[in-house]
Amino acid sequence: MATPVKDPLTGAETTGHVWDDSLQEFNNPLPRWWLWTFYGTIIFTILYWVMYPSWPIGNTYLKGIGNDITYKTDAGEEKTTHWNMRALLAHDMQNGAEAIKQQEYLAKVGAASYEQIAQDPDMSSFVRSYGVGMFGDNCAACHQSGGQGVVGQFPNLVDDDWLWGGDTTAIENTIRHGRLGYMPAYSKTFDETQLNQVANYVLTLSGEPAVDAAAAAEGQKIFQGQAGGCYMCHTKEGTGMHAQGSANLTDKVWTIANLPAAETPEAKLEAVKAVIHNGVKRQMPVFGKDGRNLSDTEIKVLVAYLQQMSGGATAQ
Numbered sequence: 001m002a003t004p005v006k007d008p009l010t011g012a013e014t015t016g017h018v019w020d021d022s023l024q025e026f027n028n029p030l031p032r033w034w035l036w037t038f039y040g041t042i043i044f045t046i047l048y049w050v051m052y053p054s055w056p057i058g059n060t061y062l063k064g065i066g067n068d069i070t071y072k073t074d075a076g077e078e079k080t081t082h083w084n085m086r087a088l089l090a091h092d093m094q095n096g097a098e099a100i101k102q103q104e105y106l107a108k109v110g111a112a113s114y115e116q117i118a119q120d121p122d123m124s125s126f127v128r129s130y131g132v133g134m135f136g137d138n139c140a141a142c143h144q145s146g147g148q149g150v151v152g153q154f155p156n157l158v159d160d161d162w163l164w165g166g167d168t169t170a171i172e173n174t175i176r177h178g179r180l181g182y183m184p185a186y187s188k189t190f191d192e193t194q195l196n197q198v199a200n201y202v203l204t205l206s207g208e209p210a211v212d213a214a215a216a217a218e219g220q221k222i223f224q225g226q227a228g229g230c231y232m233c234h235t236k237e238g239t240g241m242h243a244q245g246s247a248n249l250t251d252k253v254w255t256i257a258n259l260p261a262a263e264t265p266e267a268k269l270e271a272v273k274a275v276i277h278n279g280v281k282r283q284m285p286v287f288g289k290d291g292r293n294l295s296d297t298e299i300k301v302l303v304a305y306l307q308q309m310s311g312g313a314t315a316q
């Protein structure tokens with residue numbers, strides 16, 4: 001080994017490298033504190049590898065020394081796995097005090113009647129908080145988060161006015177089995193005069209002024225007779241039938257024809273004409289079996305929640 005080169009001025013050992021004739025590289029030992037910190041990080045790393053899931057080995061990896069965790073997967077299967085944060089989170093969400101309370105309430109609501117739910121303040125407030133989440137996850141995309149719907153596309157669920165009926169059985173059936181709202185298009189059946197007549201009559205059914213009163217009188221004959229056959233679904237009086245989801249035309253609630261956006265009687269007439277001309281076809285999806293598979297209790301929570309949202313009534 002060559003004798004270490006020393007800097008003549010300080011006496012410190014140098015590596016022997018010299019730049020620019022005078023710049024030398026000293027060969028000082030590393031500071032102690034730095035060295036120990038460095039060793040410390042190495043020890044920490046090894047301990048970490050042993051204690052936590054970490055280092056890959058072939059097809060597998062070090063799994064750590066924590067206790068195994070059992071939790072339910074999204075598919076509902078029970079799974080036991082080595083300790084890891086994700087499983088721990090799932091386990092805590094399913095077994096924490098809040099989660100257990102939630103399971104208890106779900107079981108209680110599942111076993112209760114709608115009257116019992118409505119009368120019990122605890123169950124009612126559970127339905128409100130759990131229902132708002134379920135509604136947000138499953139329904140709000142179409143019916144909007146407040147349940148107010150979109151005229152022409154998705155009915156308003158909070159106005160206590162129902163196409164298919166607003167008692168708990170009807171709402172439950174709607175959610176479980178879905179609904180197809182269908183009205184034929186009259187574009188080929190009616191000429192412009194007939195369309196104008198029947199649309200004028202429809203306006204008068206809910207007390208809107210007809211744009212042309214004489215036409216409305218003719219329209220009544222079409223509506224109530226074979227030429228239009230509207231009465232077969234909407235009844236002669238125009239009140240609609242829950243069994244068919246045919247809208248009540250005598251109330252001022254519009255679900256397809258966008259009358260709320262129409263300001264003049266002419267614009268309202270056009271809105272009604274458009275529905276008759278184009279017909280209606282819209283689908284409420286199936287949320288029970290073979291659909292989106294909500295459980296009976298989940299459907300029950302939604303029904304009770306909608307009852308609360310629409311004013312708590314079991315009415316029309």
Ligand code: HEC
Nearest residue numbers: 138139142155162163164165174179180181245282283284
């Ligand atoms: C993909 C869009 C869509 C989603 C999601 C959806 N709906 Fe609907 N829903 C509709 C349509 C469209 C109708 C109207 C069917 C018709 O014209 O008769 C409807 C109708 C209804 C009705 C009947 C309203 C009445 O006046 O009788 C209820 C109740 C209802 N939905 C509840 C729900 C609930 C609760 C959810 C969530 C679990 C939900 N909907 C999710 C589209 C949807």
Ligand code: HEC
Nearest residue numbers: 181182183228229230233245246247254255256257275280
């Ligand atoms: C086969 C049954 C059927 C027949 C026949 C029928 N309708 Fe309808 N109509 C419906 C249904 C169902 C709806 C509601 C659809 C929905 O909301 O999904 C509807 C909705 C409407 C609406 C919209 C109401 C609203 O709230 O926006 C108007 C207007 C209307 N019908 C007028 C008529 C007229 C006029 C005729 C005859 C020319 C007629 N319908 C014939 C089933 C029918």
